[in-house]
Amino acid sequence: MNNSSQVRVRFAPSPTGHLHVGNARTALFNWLFARQAGGVMVLRIEDTDVERSEARFEGQLLDDLKWMGLDWDEGPDVGGPYGPYRQSDRLAMYHEQAERLLREGNAYLCFCSQEELERDRAEKLANQLPPVYSGNCRALDPAEAQQRRASGEAAAIRLRIPEHPIRFHDIVHGAVEFSNEVVSDPIILRSTGIPVYNYVVVVDDALMKITHVIRGDDHLSNTPKQVALYEALGWPVPQFAHLSTILGSDRERLSKRHGATSIANFREMGVLPEALMNYLALLGWAPSGGTREIFTPEELKKEFSLQRVTPSPAVFDMEKLYWLNRHYIKQSPPERIEKLAEPYFVRAGLLPAKPDERIRKWFEKIVALLVPSVDRLEQLPERAALIFQYDAAAAANSPENADVWAAPKTNEVLEEFAQLAGSDAAPLTPERFKTIMNEVKTMTGAKGKELFHPVRVALTGSHSGPEFDKLIPILEEGSLLELPRHVMSVRQRLDRLLTKSKADPSSD
RNA sequence: GGCGCUAUCGUCUAGGGGUUAGGACGGAAGAUUCUCAAUCUUCAAACCCGGGUUCGAUUCCCGGUAGCGCUACCA
Known part of the structure; x- marks a missing residue:
């Protein structure tokens, strides 16, 4: 069943709040790619950041994803053969692989104190050098190091970055090369025993047999470390596709400052999920020919192609989203819109909480009258x-x-x-x-x-x-x-x- | 500071060594309507700069500039 050619992708959000449009687009592109290829979509919860992660956010995240119309084949709620799907439940695996790297000499114990590291870093920066790790502990005798650790000395585990440039292919960006001179030996396991993100991702992706890593391009600069990790662990390197950032109208990274940015916001505004999906798909992707704008989810599944994703960042344009939303509102059966619109009127105190049949019939006329003039359902009561x-x-x-x-x-x-x-x-x-x-x-x-x-x-x-x-x-x-x-x-x-x-x- | 990524109308984008550089949102004008919205028609609007390669570069290469990202015992 799971032959080697089966596409497996994953969406791996941190449960730190509602789903953001940037992440939603990443999820969408993963989903479209998987569905088109007849592959498997994995949902993994990255909750190693205990400070910011909250269990209730996980439920929100799943709701947001489902509302958009996305689904997944493996995940914390549905299980699957490569679980568990929450990183907090996978700690043993991270330790096991880290110790293996240590044994095989691809990683080493590091006893440098944070103050030392900081001083060293500041010095390198002052001298305009790349702020890479000094390598103080690189040449330590492994047996001796093990002994120091056993005797209670705080030790982190660092990966040994190879002495050659790191190259990889990115579906969106093409060939990418990083000189090893600028890639520091990264810590993979903190002295507290908590693994570090860049390491955890690799272990998870490899163990979950992910074939295509589709994610935001803020991870592009971290990819050489991850490639080195795959190689050190003796695992096949997946294909990468790094998606450009979504920016606000001022060309800064889209944030709450720019207004609505979470999927939940759009839902509350009365944006239809298919409108949002259509719009998000058009941010960074265009069909061959580039003249078509309207795509239902089914059409997107057919037409989408990672090869046609643009590498340049895109500014989020509310107006165009609204335009698409108007289109889908007008396209929808009236009963659907009436049902969706009703709560806005109830909340505004214009309709009773449970309208009877006569009121409903009357309300149908109001919706029919006002819908053409509106681009979000939330505007209806004021109209x-x-x-x-x-x-x-x-x-x-x-x-x-x-x-x-x-x-x-x-x-x-x-x-x-x-x-x-x-x-x-x-x-x-x-x-x-x-x-x-x-x-x-x-x-x-x-x-x-x-x-x-x-x-x-x-x-x-x-x-x-x-x-x-x-x-x-x-x-x-x-x-x-x-x-x-x-x-x-x-x-x-x-x-x-x-x-x-x-x-x-x-x-x- | 170092490294990386990116660069076509205001915005999303198509295209690609020779094009009137195409579409969409938004804008403007007109048609329609009692009016607004919707709808339809029309118009304006772009290849970041400098070198190179070439008969010819917006397209390929190099450099600059700008924006963004990474550079953590953050994710």
Whole structure:
């Protein structure tokens, strides 16, 4: 089953918080590559940093990943043949391999104190030399060193970096070469017995039979150490693919300073997972030809190619993500969007926590009305203000509407409209509205803007908004529903406005 | 300081020794609509700089510059 040609990739986050977009993209590229190759995706939790790791973050991480639409074949939650999948459960393996390196002479015990090392480093830096380890303990007699350690002297374990340049091939960057002169003999096991990241990764990746290491390019400079480690351990070196960094608009590394950066943030904003996936895929990758932008997850699995990943860093562009999101929102079945949008309205106090069937039916119309004008679901309640909130004073006095009130036919149009619409007992229908408007038109001679604008301002308080055909039924039906905040009917709005202008003579 | 990576419109990118350097987001203008949004059409907008190789470089090589990363008993 597990023949040597089987692709195995891994995503290895630290549980230090919510999944960040940079890591999400790394996870995505791993996933796409694995799924396309019919390979295996491994999820490994890098929790050796006890200070920053928290168990509850692991659950968040998995949720974020699942929400994006990613899945994995082996991991802490699903198990697998190469477990355990949490580094904190693998400590024995790290010790075992470190002792083996020691025995075989590829690593050595180092007794240098931190102060010594720091002094040495500062000196080298001052002399403009690469700050590599002095090698003081490199030539120590192994037997003697073992004895010192046995007698209780604090000792770290260092890897012996070979005396030749270290070369490796990177799928994204091509041939990479580092001179051994600048690669320090790295500590792999601290004197406290806690292994170091660069060592742990290699042991895990090798033992988990990872064939392709796809990760952020902040690890590129660490790769020679890791290659040396693979070689010292006698294990095959995997293929590497180092992905460029995602930057903020100021070309600095994307951080919280730049606004939303965690997957959870985007989810809360009402970004659809497929929009985020599509956008992230386009950061650093483009299809052959480079003219297509829209890719569903299934299409990405088919089209994606690591060979086409760009090595240069990419600036995260919210606007383009929003554009994609708008596309996917419009593409989605309305029921899905209604379901996703409902909580935003409940939270804003516009809908009851458990809307009944009538309210739901009515809410469908609101969503259909507003969705085209929105690029995130979270914007919906504020767009719905013209339905849920009616402020007669603002309608009459807002400077935005001054032009409309100043127009010569406004008062005449409104009076006619109020009279006709007010004389009906039944709720106003779009058909009746059309008839009324035609009558107002003949009686006042107003048409176009001078006809519609006064009515729009009178009913919504704003001179811009959606079509009356769709808006009026929403207002009329809404006024009959039991809602946390009463929705005013057309007539109620007119009443408000007219009483208002009577009470305030300055408004004409 | 040392080492590494990167460099095409404002942004994401395609392309590649000879092209009107293509697409998308955003921007501008127009169409449509009572208005806004949406939609459609059109337009503006780029090969970091300097050397070399070459008949010819934006493309290949070298150098510079800038940005980012690594340089830890951080991950």
